[in-house]
Each structure stands twice: as C-alpha cells, then as structure tokens.
Amino acid sequence: xxxxxxxxxxxxxxxxxxxxxxxxxxxxxxxxxxxxxxxxxxxxxxxxxxxxxxxxxxxxxxxxxxxxxxxxxxxxxxxxxxxxxxxxxxxxxxxxxxxxxxxxxxxxxxxxxxxxxxxxxxxxxxxxxxxxxxxxxxxxxxxxxxxxxxxxxxxxxxxxxxxxxxxxxxxxxxxxxxxxxxxxxxxxxxxxxxxxxxxxxxxxxxxxxxxxxxxxxxxxxxxxxxxxxxxxxxxxxxxxxxxxxxxxxxxxxxxxxxxxxxxxxxxxxxxxxxxxxxxxxxxxxxxxxxxxxxxxxxxxxxxxxxxxxxxxxxxxxxxxxxxxxxxxxxxxxxxxxxxxxxxxxxxxxxxxxxxxxxxxxxxxxxxxxxxxxxxxxxxxxx
Amino acid sequence: xxxxxxxxxxxxxxxxxxxxxxxxxxxxxxxxxxxxxxxxxxxxxxxxxxxxxxxxxxxxxxxxxxxxxxxxxxxxxxxxxxxxxxxxxxxxxxxxxxxxxxxxxxxxxxxxxxxxxxxxxxxxxxxxxxxxxxxxxxxxxxxxxxxxxxxxxxxxxxxxxxxxxxxxxxxxxxxxxxxxxxxxxxxxxxxxxxxxxxxxxxxxxxxxxxxxxxxxxxxxxxxxxxxxxxxxxxxxxxxxxxxxxxxxxxxxxxxxxxxxxxxxxxxxxxxxxxxxxxxxxxxxxxxxxxxxxxxxxxxxxxxxxxxxxxxxxxxxxxxxxxxxxxxxxxxxxxxxxxxxxxxxxxxxxxxxxxxxxxxxxxxxxxxxxxxxxxxxxxxxxx
DNA sequence: GACAGTTACATCAGGCATGAAGTAAGTAGG
DNA sequence: CCTACTTACTTCATGCCTGATGTAACTGTC
Numbered sequence: 001x002x003x004x005x006x007x008x009x010x011x012x013x014x015x016x017x018x019x020x021x022x023x024x025x026x027x028x029x030x031x032x033x034x035x036x037x038x039x040x041x042x043x044x045x046x047x048x049x050x051x052x053x054x055x056x057x058x059x060x061x062x063x064x065x066x067x068x069x070x071x072x073x074x075x076x077x078x079x080x081x082x083x084x085x086x087x088x089x090x091x092x093x094x095x096x097x098x099x100x101x102x103x104x105x106x107x108x109x110x111x112x113x114x115x116x117x118x119x120x121x122x123x124x125x126x127x128x129x130x131x132x133x134x135x136x137x138x139x140x141x142x143x144x145x146x147x148x149x150x151x152x153x154x155x156x157x158x159x160x161x162x163x164x165x166x167x168x169x170x171x172x173x174x175x176x177x178x179x180x181x182x183x184x185x186x187x188x189x190x191x192x193x194x195x196x197x198x199x200x201x202x203x204x205x206x207x208x209x210x211x212x213x214x215x216x217x218x219x220x221x222x223x224x225x226x227x228x229x230x231x232x233x234x235x236x237x238x239x240x241x242x243x244x245x246x247x248x249x250x251x252x253x254x255x256x257x258x259x260x261x262x263x264x265x266x267x268x269x270x271x272x273x274x275x276x277x278x279x280x281x282x283x284x285x286x287x288x289x290x291x292x293x294x295x296x297x298x299x300x301x302x303x304x305x306x307x308x309x310x311x312x313x314x315x316x317x318x319x320x321x322x323x324x325x326x327x328x329x330x331x332x333x334x335x336x337x338x339x340x341x342x343x344x345x346x347x348x349x350x351x352x353x354x355x356x357x358x359x360x361x362x363x364x365x366x367x368x369x370x371x372x373x374x375x376x377x378x379x380x381x382x
Numbered sequence: 383x384x385x386x387x388x389x390x391x392x393x394x395x396x397x398x399x400x401x402x403x404x405x406x407x408x409x410x411x412x413x414x415x416x417x418x419x420x421x422x423x424x425x426x427x428x429x430x431x432x433x434x435x436x437x438x439x440x441x442x443x444x445x446x447x448x449x450x451x452x453x454x455x456x457x458x459x460x461x462x463x464x465x466x467x468x469x470x471x472x473x474x475x476x477x478x479x480x481x482x483x484x485x486x487x488x489x490x491x492x493x494x495x496x497x498x499x500x501x502x503x504x505x506x507x508x509x510x511x512x513x514x515x516x517x518x519x520x521x522x523x524x525x526x527x528x529x530x531x532x533x534x535x536x537x538x539x540x541x542x543x544x545x546x547x548x549x550x551x552x553x554x555x556x557x558x559x560x561x562x563x564x565x566x567x568x569x570x571x572x573x574x575x576x577x578x579x580x581x582x583x584x585x586x587x588x589x590x591x592x593x594x595x596x597x598x599x600x601x602x603x604x605x606x607x608x609x610x611x612x613x614x615x616x617x618x619x620x621x622x623x624x625x626x627x628x629x630x631x632x633x634x635x636x637x638x639x640x641x642x643x644x645x646x647x648x649x650x651x652x653x654x655x656x657x658x659x660x661x662x663x664x665x666x667x668x669x670x671x672x673x674x675x676x677x678x679x680x681x682x683x684x685x686x687x688x689x690x691x692x693x694x695x696x697x698x699x700x701x702x703x704x705x706x707x708x709x710x711x712x713x714x715x716x717x718x719x720x721x722x723x724x725x726x727x728x729x730x731x732x733x734x735x736x737x738x739x740x741x742x743x744x745x746x747x748x749x750x751x752x753x754x755x756x757x758x759x760x761x762x763x764x
Numbered sequence: 765g766a767c768a769g770t771t772a773c774a775t776c777a778g779g780c781a782t783g784a785a786g787t788a789a790g791t792a793g794g
Numbered sequence: 795c796c797t798a799c800t801t802a803c804t805t806c807a808t809g810c811c812t813g814a815t816g817t818a819a820c821t822g823t824c
Binding site for chain 4: 022024036041058059060061063065
C-alpha cells in the first residue's frame with residue numbers, strides 16, 4: 001500500500017502548475033525533507049514522467065534545476081456517472097483536463113448493458129478527441145456508496161439493480177487498462193485534496209439530485225467502516241417534517257435540500273420543471289420561487305453541516321454538485337455555518353464551492369487512477 | 383514520532399490481560415506480521431518490561447514461549463481533573479489500576495496555585511498508596527480543549543483564567559518525570575482504543591457537568607485542526623429553544639443535555655440539588671422529575687449523535703461521564719441513534735458506556751504517559 | 765523410531781523515509 | 795581573485811517494517 005497516497009500525484013501537480021519548479025520548492029511546499037523529494041523526483045524522472053528542463057535563476061546560490069512534467073507520457077480517462085448523463089473527460093498526467101463532454105446514459109437498465117453502453121461511449125469520445133500519448137487508465141465516479149476494495153456498488157439508492165454489482169471487473173472486461181472506481185463525492189474530495197496543500201482535513205458536499213459527501217482527514221480519504229462515511233442526506237431536520245424519504249425514514253435532509261426535493265417542491269407550487277438542472281436555470285433566471293427554494297436548501301444543509309463542522313473541525317468545507325452552481329446556495333450554507341458553529345471552528349475555515357466546479361468528479365477520478373498508474377510505472381522501472 | 387501510537391501499549395495490554403500469551407497470539411490479534419511482533423517483543427524484553435515465563439502447551443508443534451508483563455517495572459500516576467474534584471489513580475505498566483481516590487480541587491483559582499495544590503495532593507496520595515516499583519510518569523486529563531503540542535489550555539470554558547496556561551511545564555516543575563496532558567474526553571477515547579481491538583474508529587462522549595467528546599479514527603486519536611475536534615456541546619437543538627449558553631450563542635445542546643443544565647432545570651422545578659452527582663443520585667432513587675430529565679438529556683444527545691454517526695460511520699459510540707452512570711440515559715441515547723441513523727450505519731455499531739466507567743479518564747491519561755515512557759525505555763536500551 | 769506435518773519463533777535482506785553530511789554552483793564584498 | 799556566505803541538490807548511514815526463509819521443537823502415524 002502506498003503510505004502517502006497521492007504523494008507522487010501531488011508532486012506532479014505542483015510542478016505542472018508551477019507552484020514548485022525545483023526540488024527545493026517541492027520540499028518546502030510538501031513539508032518533506034529534501035532527501036525524500038530528491039529520491040522521489042529521481043524515480044519520476046527515470047520513469048519518464050518528469051523531465052529536467054534547464055536551470056532557474058540564482059538567488060545567491062546554486063541555480064535550481066527546473067522540473068517539468070512530460071505531458072506526452074500519456075493520459076487517463078475519467079468519468080462521472082450521473083442520474084441521466086455521464087460526464088467524460090481526459091486528463092494528462094499533470095492533472096490537466098484535456099477534453100470534456102457530457103453524454104446521455106441511462107443507469108436504470110441492467111448493469112451489464114449500462115457498462116457496455118458506457119464503454120462504447122468512452123471509445124467514441126476517445127476516438128474523436130485524439131488525445132496525445134497513450135491511454136494509461138480509466139477512473140469512474142458513481143453516485144452512491146462503492147466498496148473500493150471489492151470494486152462493487154454497495155447501496156445503490158439511486159441505482160436500482162446495482163447492489164453488489166462488480167463494476168470494476170465489468171469495466172476491465174471492456175478496457176485492458178487499470179480501472180479505478182469510487183463514490184463521486186469521495187472523488188471530488190480526493191481531487192480537491194491533491195490540488196491543495198497537503199495534510200488538510202476537508203469535507204466536500206456534493207449537492208446534486210441527491211446529497212453525498214466525501215471526507216479527507218489529514219490528507220487521507222476516509223471511507224468509514226462500511227464505506228458509507230459522509231452520509232448526511234438522511235439526517236433528520238425539523239423543516240422536513242414528516243416527508244417520506246427513499247431511505248424508508250421520514251424527515252430526512254434529502255427530502256428538503258436535494259435537487260430531487262427542489263424539483264418536487266416547485267412542481268407542487270405549479271412550476272413546470274423536471275430536473276435539477278432546470279431548477280438551477282430557473283433560479284438563475286430570477287424566478288422567485290426557485291431562488292427561495294435553492295436558498296432554503298442551502299440553509300438546511302448548512303444547519304446539518306454545522307454539527308459536522310463543530311465536531312470534525314475541518315480546514316475546508318467545499319460544495320459541489322449542481323446546486324453549488326448557485327451563489328445564493330453557497331451564501332446560504334456559509335451563513336448557516338457562521339451562525340451556528342463555534343467561532344473557534346470557523347475562524348480559519350474556508351467555505352467555498354469546489355475548485356473545479358462540474359469537473360470536480362473528473363479530476364478526482366483521474367487522480368485515483370493516476371495514483372495507481374504512477375505506482376506501477378515506478379515499480380516497473382526498477 | 384511513533385508511527386503506531388500506543389502500539390507497544392496495546393501489546394502489553396494484550397499480554398497483561400491474557401488476550402495473547404505468545405508472540406504468535408500477538409501477531410494474530412494485532413494483525414501484524416510475526417517478524418514485527420518478534421522484534422517489538424524482543425525490544426520490550428530487553429527493556430525489562432516484558433519477561434518470558436516458561437512455555438505453554440503444544441497444539442501439535444513447538445511450544446510457545448509464554449510472555450508476561452513485569453509489573454514491578456514501575457507505575458505511573460494518572461489524574462482526571464473535574465470541576466470540583468480530581469480523581470487520582472496509579473496504573474502499573476500493564477494498564478492495571480492499582481489505586482484510586484478522589485480529592486477536592488478548586489480549579490477556579492490561579493492556575494499556578496491550583497497546580498501546586500494538585501502536586502501536593504498527588505504526593506500525599508503517592509505516599510499513602512506505596513505502589514510497587516518506581517514512578518515513571520504522570521498523565522493528566524483536563525476538562526476542556528488542550529493544545530497537546532504546546533502543553534497548554536486552549537479554550538477554558540469551564541476553567542476561567544486558564545487560557546494559554548502552560549500546564550505541562552508547570553507540572554514538570556513539580557515532578558521530575560515525563561508529564562503528558564490532554565483533554566479528558568480525548569483520553570477516555572484513547573483508553574478505550576488501547577483496550578480494544580486495533581484500528582477501530584470510535585467516538586467517546588463524556589457527558590458530565592459539560593459535554594465533550596473524543597474521537598479515534600482508524601486507531602489514531604484525531605484532535606482536529608484547532609485541537610477542538612469532537613465538540614458537539616454547542617450544536618443547536620430545537621428542544622433548547624432560546625436558552626443562552628456559556629458560549630454566547632443560544633439553543634445549544636449543552637443547555638439541555640449537560641449535567642449543569644439538568645441541575646438548573648431541576649432547581650427550576652423546585653428540586654433542591656446542587657451538583658451533577660446529586661442529579662444522578664436523585665434519579666437513581668426514582669425521583670420522577672430527575673429520571674425524566676436524565677432520559678430527555680439522553681434523547682437530545684442521541685439526536686445530535688445521529689448526525690455524527692451517519693457522517694462518521696464509527697465502529698463504536700461510547701458514553702462516559704457522570705450521566706453515563708444511568709442506564710436510562712444510555713438507553714435513551716441508544717434509542718435515538720437506532721431510530722435516526724441509517725441501518726447501514728448502526729448495523730454493527732456498538733453503543734455502550736465506557737468500559738472503565740468513572741475511571742475511563744485515568745486509563746487514558748495513563749496510556750498517554752506510558753506511551754512516552756516505553757518509547758523512552760526502548761530508545762535508551764539501544 | 766523415521767517421517768510427515770504443525771506450530772512457534774528468529775533472522776535476514778529489501779524497501780522506504782529521513783537526518784546528517786557532503787558536493788556543486790552560484791553571489792557579494794573586500 | 796579570494797573568502798565567506800547562500801542555495802540546491804546528492805549521497806550515505808540509519809532505523810523501521812516486513813515478506814521470505816530458516817530453525818527449533820513438538821505431535822502423531824505407519
């Protein structure tokens with residue numbers, strides 16, 4: 001097991017985004033000893049991933065050897081499976097998104113067929129896009145709990161018929177490449193974690209059609225005992241009253257603060273909409289009912305998050321998913337958190353939308369496979 | 383830094399309590415390779431902590447060399463500072479509590495004076511108790527956030543005048559021994575963690591005069607960014623309405639579910655009591671108002687914990703502090719959790735009172751110092 | 765009582781991270 | 795140009811954990 005997961009990945013990310021151009025820089029930013037950085041850097045260089053590209057300017061001493069990522073090394077495919085669509089993208093090894101598309105995908109069919117359809121779509125997209133270098137792997141984010149060890153879907157509340165389905169193996173039959181799967185919110189959290197400073201504790205809440213969340217504790221993705229950590233959608237909130245929830249219980253957060261709930265609420269009020277995307281568009285257009293509903297959803301979510309923030313004392317709370325596209329939603333969450341949390345817990349707390357917006361899941365899925373790919377690349381060059 | 387904190391401690395605990403008597407046993411129980419256990423065992427033996435004591439019976443092969451702890455190696459002092467009293471105990475290196483007393487201690491005076499008074503008390507108790515072996519260290523649990531790195535009190539809501547006070551240094555001036563300090567709930571969690579199977583994620587809630595909680599994530603104590611992780615006392619609960627709280631906010635859990643809140647509530651109802659202990663005694667006597675109040679406190683706490691349990695997906699939720707002495711309280715928490723959590727989160731969840739009851743903090747404080755002591759002992763014998 | 769099978773433990777070599785020391789290559793001031 | 799100081803990177807020895815292999819010791823069986 002890689003003891004510092006995403007360690008190499010973060011190193012590459014820093015180099016690629018010029019947050020660090022020399023070994024010294026890396027040591028400083030990563031908080032690792034220079035010796036360690038030197039060794040890792042060397043490994044990545046001889047694996048062909050990093051290259052030395054000239055020298056930097058001196059600041060009174062030896063000139064640093066500038067590092068850069070060889071983007072021609074290859075790319076991975078990443079996919080974020082939604083309720084009706086898949087978002088598919090290619091990322092180079094530096095973590096740059098080369099290409100994104102969204103394609104329809106109906107997950108309410110036989111898993112085997114869905115996977116086949118998905119595989120075809122990916123192949124089509126790949127053929128069109130013609131990304132440089134070889135394909136190195138594929139990472140997929142699913143909307144629901146995933147048993148990462150077994151590569152199966154655990155509790156498919158949003159994917160009926162998928163319980164226990166061995167997605168990873170099914171995907172491997174279509175692609176002769178490393179395949180990595182995980183829950184979408186987890187992957188958004190992973191993506192954010194890799195892109196930011198190391199060792200943080202952060203919470204990503206994906207508020208889309210459903211509500212999910214991913215948790216990174218001191219730099220490591222925390223999946224919980226049953227792999228269902230981060231579930232806040234079925235917390236009971238007063239405002240939800242007795243509304244029945246898909247989980248069988250009543251009064252869950254999901255019944256008032258999810259995209260699905262907003263659709264239902266607005267339809268009750270006579271607004272003609274069918275999807276979370278439409279809710280957001282309508283709110284953006286300034287429709288008062290829609291705007292109010294989105295704002296209220298943010299308040300509800302914020303109240304629940306307050307408990308979690310007081311308790312878990314994270315460095316960042318990041319909002320993803322369709323609802324996070326609304327500034328009003330983000331503001332409502334912020335407001336609720338600042339009001340309800342201990343000052344000590346919010347004093348240096350960053351509350352924001354996810355850095356990569358709708359592509360957050362793709363970055364995470366890419367990061368997950370890339371981690372495997374680099375481990376493999378280094379191991380084989382030895 | 384010890385990378386597996388409490389690793390040696392757990393090993394000793396297992397041997398002392400005969401959960402493992404041979405190296406093979408240890409490897410099985412700890413989930414570590416035999417080679418690793420062999421090495422660690424050898425280190426502890428040459429440090430004089432463990433001894434080989436004969437051979438066990440064969441089960442068809444070579445006889446195991448039986449291990450046992452040399453309790454004569456020494457002992458540590460542990461203290462759990464409360465609002466009016468200190469509980470002081472001695473633990474041998476196997477983690478057995480040799481001696482306990484409770485002495486009055488007024489923490490509402492000058493910290494320096496309090497520490498001096500405390501030091502005297504410990505010396506008195508030590509003189510009376512005459513524990514075998516030498517004194518190896520002293521661990522102290524405080525009721526409030528502690529900055530463990532600096533050895534200072536962070537946010538002394540229950541200890542006015544202690545903000546930023548360097549307790550550890552102050553204690554070291556009185557005792558020429560290793561001194562370790564931490565928050566009381568954290569230490570209860572640490573104690574439980576050491577005494578049980580490794581690698582668990584568990585949450586200890588200390589419901590006494592105030593409410594605090596300690597969190598162990600996959601075997602490691604998690605203290606959070608500002609060292610204030612585990613704060614659930616200032617979560618807003620509907621039942622608390624607009625009651626003002628010591629934190630400056632209104633409607634906090636602490637205003638309805640803490641010992642202090644129960645005292646206030648019952649006094650309003652005309653019951654003549656002054657302390658959490660009296661509330662518990664009165665409830666135990668079957669006084670209906672007191673019983674109802676305690677039960678309601680459990681329900682309130684349980685509702686808040688439900689969010690945390692859904693979110694954090696722990697293996698165990700353990701209740702400590704004075705309130706946990708009541709079976710009705712524990713039952714109320716259990717009920718609320720089972721009702722409000724996802725089945726997946728509670729399916730294998732253990733909800734119970736802390737194993738060591740009122741001594742839980744002492745076991746944890748002992749564990750904290752012992753960890754340091756063993757590290758030192760092994761390092762020096764090399 | 766030789767042999768196979770089992771159980772328990774020790775030892776060793778390899779991998780990985782890292783503190784310390786060494787080397788390389790510059791700047792700046794006299 | 796020489797010296798002192800900086801900065802950047804390498805190399806090495808050490809420590810820790812661990813998989814693999816070796817050794818010890820015992821049971822049971824034909």
